[in-house]
Amino acid sequence: MKKLIFLLLSFIFMACGNETKEESKSVGDTKKVVTVAQATKPKTLDPPLANQVDSMRVARQIFNTLLAVDDNGELIPEVAEKWEFENPKSILFTIRKGIKFHNGAELTVEDVAFSVERMREKAGTRILLEKISGVEIVDDSHVRILLSSEFSPVLYNLTLSLCGIINKEDTLKRGESEIAVKPNGTGPFKLTYWNSGDILKFEPFEESFMGKPNIDELVFKVIPEGNNRLIALETGEVDIAYNLNPSDAKFVEENKDLVLVNKPSMRTEYLGFNLEKEPLNQKEFRQAVNIVLDRKGVLAAVYDNAGEPATSMVSPNMIGGKPTGDITLKPEKAKEIIANLKNIPSKMRIMTDATPTNIQTAQIIQANLKELGIDLAIESVEWGTYLEKSALGEHELILGGWFPGTNDSDIVLYPLYHTNARGAAGNRSFYSNPEYDKLAEQGRMETDIEKRAEIYREAQAILEEDLPIIPILRKNELIGMRKNISGFIFRPNGHHVLTKIEKN
Structure with a gap:
């Protein structure tokens, strides 16, 4: 207990000393803000380069992939509403109509083809998609992915957040260095603030084809030390704390205001x-x-x-x-x-x-x-x-x-x-x-x-x-959560789904 009190005082001191205008909250703020603490900041938010777990967790909220997986690990539609193997070396994807990027542009087959071709060149995705030999635009609703040889894992590999679909015109116009820190995706959350520091803020994307999340703001806060993530959770500074130290799990279980997620990863x-x-x-x-x-x-x-x-x-x-x-x-x-x-x-x-x-x-x-x-x-x-x-x-x-x-x-x-x-x-x-x-x-x-x-x-x-x-x-992955949080969807690969999250 003495150790916990000492850490708490240290944390409060550091928090007060480092508070910025962006981080401060006004008294009586009634916005439904959900804050998630994780150990490291994203290295980049450019999907094929975000090959670190904490980067992928954030990128998953911003971008959509051609396909996704459900709670049972089965393939389900996302940007592609249908897909079929025309033969062992050719897959035809039917692209969903009406998907909007965060900048208002409508997603097209050009964006899909551009994204896949780019994935083939980037370090984080090259080996995952090395059997893709080409991408063809069939018409305004269909894209064909060609394989150099039969490659059964390709569909599952395309579900990774590394394979997020990006906007071709915007990427070419702004440049890769810009989209790495100011991404333009189609996902349920739109980045509103990141100074490449330890705080990232998102607002729900009104036009998300997945449906608008039922909170006002999502915040990712980087807190490197597990003890400090626990303290932030206990004090209400954060609502969800990823990757708690195993020795700290008991403090979550003993706290009537908290819930512990303890599941195999x-x-x-x-x-x-x-x-x-x-x-x-x-x-x-x-x-x-x-x-x-x-x-x-x-x-x-x-x-x-x-x-x-x-x-x-x-x-x-x-x-x-x-x-x-x-x-x-x-x-x-x-x-x-x-x-x-x-x-x-x-x-x-x-x-x-x-x-x-x-x-x-x-x-x-x-x-x-x-x-x-x-x-x-x-x-x-x-x-x-x-x-x-x-x-x-x-x-x-x-x-x-x-x-x-x-x-x-x-x-x-x-x-x-x-x-x-x-x-x-x-x-x-x-x-x-x-x-x-x-x-x-x-x-x-x-x-x-x-x-x-x-x-x-x-x-x-x-x-x-x-x-x-x-x-x-x-x-096991140990996640601490405030009891007033619901709708959190755990994924054993660490890419947890926050689309349905609510704060009561």
Whole structure:
């Protein structure tokens, strides 16, 4: 309690010291304003470049995609009211009429074609849509997407907020740097204020084809520290707080004015190895680490058991998903394996970002590797440096996480492991296995769901043997909410729906 009071006083002091004219609220303001707190600010609001979860959460409110997914993960119409495979390499989309952009322009097939072609060129979407060979405008209601080969995941990939449809004329006129900070979408909320700082404000878009949201203003507020997000929630400074610390969940549960959302997410935390370096390129070494890595210990100590251990990066509810495998600790066997290997150094480095949970996880792994006679130094870097260094292979061990945006396993198994995805595209272990690559490619071409599932299970069996990265756990997403908030729609991929939200 003393710690909470101290943090509360600190937070109030900081809030008073940093208050701006834009943030201040007049007494008696009766506007229905819903404020959402998250850990980081968007890097950009240009859809194909917004490939960070907190950026995608915001972009989802501004943009619409050709298709979406419902509560059961099934494809549903959005900008496209219908779609059909004319043949395995051609998909015809019927574009909904009457959709308006925030600047008043009507969405056309030109905008759709321009957006898809642009997605094919941008880093955040290139690998997702690499099998798209072209886009054709058929008439003023239809767009045809052509594929270079059969590519089953394409429809699910197009549901990601990265694939938001933008206005061609406006983009060409204002330039990409402008739309990154002053986006023009068709979504239910229109950006009214962002100085590229920690506050973003939105008003409901009156002409949204999805229907006007029933609040007066939506605010995203960046509060990096989990403790401070909790305090802001408790004091009513915010109405919804994303990604609460596991240790803070009990305070939400004990508060009669708050509600805790504690649900499994699709994000999997992992320990990765740079296979271009000794001894990390030895499969036996990675297998030894796997059987001393204390998944249950990490889950209990760092996440207060809000999640489950993982032995695959593919979630059990995804296509080809499997139950958790053996996580029994076998330190004596691990020591025996290490004793039979050559060139095992006494010191290694693990790189992570500065997230407290990741630092704590790295410390547990540090203790685990000590059992193998290895001193593991923890290298904590800021997010941009983390991405840059790991893409260039400047790491040894690495602590990371993967948050698939859809239920299709391809979004895990191709970018994380395929030879063509080494480096910035996702495969930061620089893993390359022709047998595995073949299965990953077959999965992309197979249209029968059961056959695809079997292919992906075969691919996972190879990964369980090779262990280029070791899955650690799937954590629950912890969201705190004021009790007067309703209509919040949880999504396990983190792209929560705020269109129906109300404040009573």
